[in-house]
Amino acid sequence: MSDSDVDDDTPMLGMDLPEAAPAVAASAGPYRVLARKYRPQTFAELIGQDAMVKTLGNAIARDRLAHAFLMTGVRGVGKTSTARLIAKALNCIGPDGQGGPTIDPCGVCEPCRAITEGRHIDVIEMDAASNTGVDDVREIIEAVRYAAVSARYKIYIIDEVHMLSRNAFNALLKTLEEPPPHVKFLFATTEVNKVPVTVLSRCQRFDLRRITPDMLFAHFSAILQKEGVEAEAPAIWLIAAAAEGSVRDGLSILDQAIAHADLDGGGRIGADQVRAMLGLSDRSAIAQLMAAILEGDSGGAIDLARAQYALGIEPVAMVRGLMDLTHAITLAKVSRHDDPALAEADRERIGDWAQKLGFAPLNRLWQLLLKGHDEVLRANNPLEHLEMLLLRVIYAASLPDPGELAKLLESGGVAAVPLAPAPAAPPDGAEQASAAPEASAATALTVAQIHQLLESAGHHQLARQVYDDVKVVTLEPGVLVFAPSPALGEGFARGLSEALFAATGSRWQARAGEGEARPSLKDIRDARAADDDARIRELPVVKAALAAFPDAELERPGDNRHRTHP
Structure with a gap:
């Protein structure tokens, strides 16, 4: 793979990474980001898209190829790179120059190498975000009439196809429905809902799935091994979770983590470093904050929040941490919580809370945090809103839900939860x-x-x-x-x-x-105050004072109102 490798930074999802990739990159001179350096070059290297690969393989084997393909999915799962792989699969001629379309392109023939290097004259890529008008589509319509120069198929790859204007889509419809046999259209989009149904109905659609954290963990671990970088397993799990199913996002974070480790960690990526780099709240601090909430310790909760804020943790990150912990506790109640990044002590703490807390309080806590998250996110002073949210959550925990209230009224007792101050x-x-x-x-x-x-x-x-x-x-x-x-x-x-x-x-x-x-x-407070005043007036010393000073008045400390008059 030369340095002129495809310009697009959308990664393919590779488990079996090409051994030659690091060596090529090392000789190329300028540094290439991991998302480009480890772009897989065959369908066998894809992970998480087995259904699509099987469908394409069967279609090629049976010579039942559609004239238009649409790849859709979240950012960074490899839509454009998949389109390029399809282009290689359709135009591969094999090492001997006699091969036909195959789901396993050889990667050594001239069409494969030219497509890999982005220089094949019959594979035309267009960014719909910068070519949105009818005139841009008209050029395609005029060009499809001519046969391919050197390839088996002339292929048009249109990235972010949803950005085309309505008129551009309308102009493309007829050609898209009945293209010449030597033309294939490959579309990629993150917002398939913006593509007209008239276009969707003319394409064979593939929905690329989000990549699961365990697949990302294995993928990133293999890359780190090839890069010669050591990393703690929890650090890799944190990166896999932060990627949110996107390989490109994950590789960008991994690039940043490697640079961060080179500067601060002696070349080893640690979980604490990744957490600080991503601005994630410390797990132990969030656990302490959760404990203060559940114990009704409002002062302690505010002190912990302020301490985290002083360390640079954003208030909204603390709310997210509390939400993640609430979610983990709830899943633990149904034995569905399995976070490999958790330490054993954290697992035991979550399990203990799961046994002590019911579903109703956990649901109430989740709803309060969910509502508070948006408030803190939009706030001009997030710390103040966070402190008010913590107080709201603590006092809401002391309010019985309807079921608890029924038991409370039937028994005349009080639920064992933190209570607001009583008279x-x-x-x-x-x-x-x-x-x-x-x-x-x-x-x-x-x-x-x-x-x-x-x-x-x-x-x-x-x-x-x-x-x-x-x-x-x-x-x-x-x-x-x-x-x-x-x-x-x-x-x-x-x-x-x-x-x-x-x-x-x-x-x-x-x-x-x-x-x-x-x-x-x-009324209850006033009745108690009157009763207190009556009893106080019966004390001998008070009786003597009132007898000596007939105009004296009895007051409570901090109360400006006159309670009794002689």
């Missing part, structure tokens, strides 16, 4: 201001959690109304019925339902209704 208890030995039943206490606690959740989510007016004016009539799974009050307004019920759904991912119906209502949180 202060009276002094030891003091008699309660109200002998409310346990169910009433559980209801008050749930309403207090709703109040805290609304505050943390920024719904301050709704939170104030819940605290001051919501007097619960009925509290059932997903249903909150409260006594009507002019202070709540007409839109309060709808606003509360929408806010709770946005914050928790669970449907809550809030509405006004008739019936015996429990006191609001404000």
Whole structure:
């Protein structure tokens, strides 16, 4: 393969990499990126596209070749390179010059070498992104009438074909439907939905699949071995995951990782280096952040987030890390989590969380993080939005879902989750201001959690109304019925339902209704304060002070309101 090898940087997917490729590259002088250096030259070197190779092989063997092929798939899976391989397969004449079309082109005959080097006169490549008009297509229409100069087929490869204008597509239709027998069209596109159906119906379509991480791992490992570069297995897995099924993207990251290792790692690619290079959050730090969330440690969670931010980790990367960890925990619950890049300690931690957490809390956590991800991504100050998201998630974790709420109300107990601060208890030995039943206490606690959740989510007016004016009539799974009050307004019920759904991912119906209502949180606080004041006034020292100073008033620290008057 000479230095004038194909210009396109779209890689083919090779498992059995050509041994000669490094030697050729070494003698060529200028450095070539891995995506070009290790472009496979036969269908046997492709990985992940077995169905397409089998179909093409059968079509060639049976002499049932279509006149137009369309390759579609995500970026970097080798669409244009596949088109070039098809061109070689159709025009190969074998080492002796007597061969015909074959799924295994020899690579040594003049047509094979010319196509590999991008100089074959009968294989015409066109970039539709820069040749979009009717005039560009008209040149093709005029040229297809003439026979191939030296090849068996005249082949037109049009990359990013979806970029052609509508008029250009219309001009091509007739020729595409009935081309001369010596002409083949090969199209490549990443956005097949933008190609008119009239064109699609005239082509044999191949959907190139994303390459799985294990295939990418094997591919990159083979390349590193040929390059003489050492790498930790977790580092290669991280690169394979970051490639998202694209070989070209993965090879670009691998190129960068090799350069990074040469500078900082003594020639060895480490997982920590790759993670820092890609701006990924540290797994252990994300695990600590998740632990703080699940324990309800709001201060600790914010401190951890700020520490990661100070190290250069973007807030949105932290949210993604939490989402990945939530996804891993959920899959572990159904025994479907298998990440080779994980250390044994991380596996045990995920397994432990999977046993302790139910599907409902995990789904709620996922929904909150998913919604928060977009907010942090678009935020002018991402760190502030991340901190608010963490608080929202922590307080949402303390709000029972409808199923837990049903058990809570039936038993009169409280779920074992981090709770929002409850009103202060009276002094030891003091008699309660109200002998409310346990169910009433559980209801008050749930309403207090709703109040805290609304505050943390920024719904301050709704939170104030819940605290001051919501007097619960009925509290059932997903249903909150409260006594009507002019202070709540007409839109309060709808606003509360929408806010709770946005914050928790669970449907809550809030509405006004008739019936015996429990006191609001404000009423409970005022009743406790009055009871405290009454007991304080009975203390001998206070009685003596009030008797000596008849105009004195009893106040609570930090409260500007006068509680009692003599």
